[in-house]
Structures are given as structure tokens and as C-alpha cells.
Amino acid sequence: MAETKYDVLGIGNAIFDVLVQTDEGFLARHGMTKGGMALIDEARAASIYQDMGPAVEMSGGSAANTIVGIASLGARTAFIGKVKDDQIGGLYSHDIKAANVAFATAPATGGPATGCSYILVTPDGERTMNTYLGAAQELMPGDIDPAEIAASAIVYLEGYLWDPKNAKDAFLKASGIAHEAGRQVALTLSDAFCVDRYRGEFVDLMRDGTIDLIFANEAELHSLYQTSDFDTALAQLRNDVKLGVVTRSEKGCVVATKDGITAVPAFPIKKLVDTTGAGDLFAAGFLFGLVRGAGHENCGRLGALAAAEVIQHIGARPQVSLKALAKQNGLPV
Amino acid sequence: MAETKYDVLGIGNAIFDVLVQTDEGFLARHGMTKGGMALIDEARAASIYQDMGPAVEMSGGSAANTIVGIASLGARTAFIGKVKDDQIGGLYSHDIKAANVAFATAPATGGPATGCSYILVTPDGERTMNTYLGAAQELMPGDIDPAEIAASAIVYLEGYLWDPKNAKDAFLKASGIAHEAGRQVALTLSDAFCVDRYRGEFVDLMRDGTIDLIFANEAELHSLYQTSDFDTALAQLRNDVKLGVVTRSEKGCVVATKDGITAVPAFPIKKLVDTTGAGDLFAAGFLFGLVRGAGHENCGRLGALAAAEVIQHIGARPQVSLKALAKQNGLPV
DSSP states (O other): OOOOSEEEEEEOOOEEEEEEEOOHHHHHHTTOOTTOEEEOOHHHHHHHHHHSOSOEEEEOOHHHHHHHHHHHHTOOEEEEOOOBSSHHHHHHHHHHHHTTEEEOOOOBSSSSOOEEEEEEEOTTSOEEEEEEOGGGGGOOGGGOOHHHHHTEEEEEEEGGGGSSTTHHHHHHHHHHHHHHTTOEEEEEOOOHHHHHHHHHHHHHHHHTTSOSEEEEEHHHHHHHHTOSOHHHHHHHHHHHOSEEEEEOGGGOEEEEESSOEEEEOOOOOSOOOOOTTHHHHHHHHHHHHHHTTOOHHHHHHHHHHHHHHHTTSSSSSOSSOHHHHHHHTTOOO | OOOOSEEEEEEOOOEEEEEEEOOHHHHHHTTOOTTOEEEOOHHHHHHHHHHSOSOEEEEOOHHHHHHHHHHHHTOOEEEEOOOBSSHHHHHHHHHHHHTTEEEOOOOBSSSSOOEEEEEEEOTTSOEEEEEEOGGGGGOOGGGOOHHHHHTEEEEEEEGGGGSSTTHHHHHHHHHHHHHHTTOEEEEEOOOHHHHHHHHHHHHHHHHTTSOSEEEEEHHHHHHHHTOSOHHHHHHHHHHHOSEEEEEOGGGOEEEEESSOEEEEOOOOOSOOOOOTTHHHHHHHHHHHHHHTTOOHHHHHHHHHHHHHHHTTSSSSSOSSOHHHHHHHTTOOO
């Protein structure tokens, strides 16, 4: 197999986060489903934003957060995602490049503005996301550079890519190129409502070998197999995909293969501040472990550690060097 | 005297903050003077930003931060400052209105972009600011609404207004209207280098009664009177202005009038994270105390409390309700 240029290349919706701490009443007033990611149009974005308190802004996007986490752990990474050439797109491009992630996707020069997610963080630390996809909808198969994909040990995709109309084709193109080059393809199911929208397609992606590794949280797993029984769902997952990783919040995670199951506890935290990015950073730690050849238990521990860092502050990007943090905690980096 | 509509109206440069935690080496490499505010042009802004790590963005601006702090304590506030009608200007306008501050300054429709400050926070918590004024330079005397000024108990101005070419005239216009209406005018000296640029003018503003109340930190006070002796400088300040408030970081503050001096200790903190906004929020607490008729000691304690909140997290705007915080600490609100 040819040498790799990147350990992990991520493809996802490039979304700028607008975060605010608020009360439960805000969610009720705006008819939001707590803990979910709802797609919104420009008019609803304006209406939500107008009612939001003073915010903090930073770059986000699920797969992008994961890739930034992997870079922070010290691996070689790249990201493909679409912003517009507007001010917010400029901030977004800066942040991902500044995190040592290769980012070469040309920004859109027309059409909708750079995508934004209006994120409400309630006092219990839960986040409720309202995403205006904007320019992220302009990601096309032509944005997938075959040479970059073929040179990446793992291609990481987000389920959210099923929402913009052309990103799905970009996703399938990337998976095909990766497998032809003998690489691995990973997918996060992203969100239980997203799974609800595309359940059949996601199951097919696993069964037909388009993807090799699935990340899901419990709600997404239950939605995928339409069962409230964890063990039933897990058994189905083991049957459908080579490697399945299920996160269970404070109960840690379960790594499932056809050969067996490994449970890994969560990493202790002082205070839950904001769950935004918890799953993304878990995936970052886990994938980093995989590319370093760590066993599944250490992959899970790296995931738990990265998730614990990100949920103890506002925002979905790590605030410290995850490499240093992993070292301090005796994990392999 | 006519009824007031606002307790405090602030006029300042409307600046969006781009904050990053970095090491001392960054400051050295870019020839920055640690702890200062340097004015930069677009080219230098681009060069600094390109080298900066992933950032967090939020609204800032010295007087605006103070006004937001006063609003958070529960008083009636307004702000006058100039953004452009670009994406960042939109974020800025949202944030200040969402903080319950009246903000009616028309955004610039042409000319430079909304002003940004590139703020480097070193591991010791000190912040070093590099400010591209942008649209803030377009603040004109015409932006000062005489009725709003006359209806504000205190007009609060920042020394930084001496930098953009027309803001000075806006400043003097506002002071004149305020005094004609029997109101008070306060000024923060902003920055030791700013004092160095306009020393003579600032002293004249005090001596000719254009301003009634001065906020300064030690470095600014020493720069103002070109002496390294605190007591000498303080004696001159008492001679030049009706009310002078000097902040001394962890040593607390000194409130000086012709009648005497009141020293107030700093408020204890757990961990210094980022000094950005420390002086701004001190002024917020102090001015809030004044409008509520608190004595100078309680004014100083309110200032110390608000400053302590803001230096324990990244960014210059309060993250909690200062009113609730003051109540918890037995201070009058």
C-alpha cells in the first residue's frame, strides 16, 4: 500500500458555532427538542438569534471538531468542507488551518452565507443545536480530491452529510476512492433525528461495506434499529459492521466487533459545563488510538479523555493540547 | 433636573475580540509589548492573525464592556459606537442589544470592516491587544444624539476615543451636552500608551472640567504624571479631578477626592485566566454603585467583584448575572 499523507481525513459540514448559556424556558418558547440538532432556514435562524442572549462564537462542525481533536493529539489530518468567502468563512478557515489541519476546499463565492449553528446550552450542560447549513450545502463531489483521499489511512464522515443535497454524492465518492486505495472508512451517526431521517440508508452503508467503522451514541443506536433494548441493538450493530463504537455518556463506551465487546468507563470530570462536541471529541480520541495501533481499550480511554476535556468548557474545540493531556494521564500518544 | 432615561450611557470604539491563548514567544516573535493595546493596520492584522492559533470570538470594546457590565448589574444603559453593516458588525450589534443595552448607532454602510482586536492571552493571564479600528474610525459627532446624552445620569467615555480622528469631536460634543443638562461625565484613561499619546489633552480635560471622574490603573496614572512615585501621582490626580479611581490589580483600588482617600481591597479569585476587561468591569461595578448612591467603599467593592468575575474566564464580557453575583456577596444592587 502507498505511503499515507494523512492519518485521518474528515469530510463534514463546515459550521460556525454561536453559543449561549440559557434557561430551559428558551427551548420551550422556541419549540426546540432538547439535546437535538434541528435544521433551520434563514428566517428561523434570525428569529432564534434575535431572542438569544449575548453569545460566544467559535468554529465547529461535527467532523471538523473531531479532526481538530485528532490534530491536537498529534496526528496528521485534513478536512474537506464548504464555507463561503465571507467574514465568518474567513474565521472558520483560519481556525482549522491554525489547528494544523490541512484545509484546501475552495470557499463558495456566491450563494448562501457560511453555515452557523445557534447552540443553546442549558444549566444542566446539555446543548440544543439549531443549524443553518448555508454554504455547507454547496459541498460537491468535485470538492473531493481523489489523491488526498487515497493518501489518508482513515476517511471520517458525518451522518449530517446526508442533509445537504450534494454532500451525499461527495461522501460516496470519497468512500469508493478510499476503499480502492485499501483505506478504512468511518462514519458517525451524528444525531438520533438524523438517523431517523436516513435510517435505511445508514444500515445499507454498513451492510454493503461502504463504511467499516460506526460511531453512535445510545439514542442514535436505538433509533437506528428502532428498539429501546440496548443489547438487542448492539447485537444487530455487531452483525452489520466490522467495528462499532457506542458512547453512553457517563457510563463510558462499548467497543463491539464480531469477536467480542470491550466496555471502557468514562473519564471523571469536575463539572459538566457544555456537552457540545462530546461525541466529536470521543471519536477524535478513539480514531487517534486506532491510527497509533492502540488496542480498543486504549482507543476508548483516549476517546473518553478527549470528551471529558471538551465538556468542561463552552464550545466544541479543545482548549488545551490533547497530546499533553493524554501524556499526563499515561495514555499512549 | 429632568428625569433620566439611562443611568449610564457609554461612548467607545465598537471592537470585536478575537482571543487566543498563546505563549510568550508569540509576543516576542511579533514584537508586541506585553499588556498593552497597540493600534494596527489591516496588513499587520492579517499577519498577526495568520500566525495565531485557533481563536474564540466575542464582542468587546472597552466602554462597551463596561456598559454591558452595568446592565448585568441591573441599571439602565445605552451605548454609542460604530460598526459596519457586515457579518461581524451584525454579531456585535446583537450582543450589545441582547445584553439589555440600548444601541441605536447606525452602522457604516461603506468603508473599512467592523473593528477587531487580536488578543493574545499568555499563560500568566495577561492580555496583549492589537486593535484594527476599522469602522470605529467612522464615529462622528452626528452619531451623538443630544436627547439621549441629556437623559443619561452619567456619560462614560474611553480614552481610546482619542485615536480615531472624529471620535474626539463626538466625545467633546457629548461632554458639553451632558454638563449642560447637569449630568456627570466619566473617562477611563484606557491604556498607558494611549495616555502617552494624549497626556496633555487628558490632563486638560480634567482641569477644564470636561470630565468629572477619572478611572486609571497604576501604569496609566504614572504615565499621566510622568512619575514612578504612586503618592506623588495620586496627589496630582486629587488636585486635577473631582473623583479619581485608581485600580492596582491584586492590591485593590484607591478612590481619591479632594476630601480624602479610600482604599478598597481586591476581591479574592480562584484562578487568573485572562485579564481582558478587568479595568472595564471594575468601572462597571464602580459606576453602578455611584448611580445607586452607594458610598465609595461599596462602589469599589462592586468594581472589585465585577473585575474578579471577568478575569476568571476568557473574554471581557461577564458570563454570569453580575446582579445575582453581587447579591450572593452581600453587595447592594
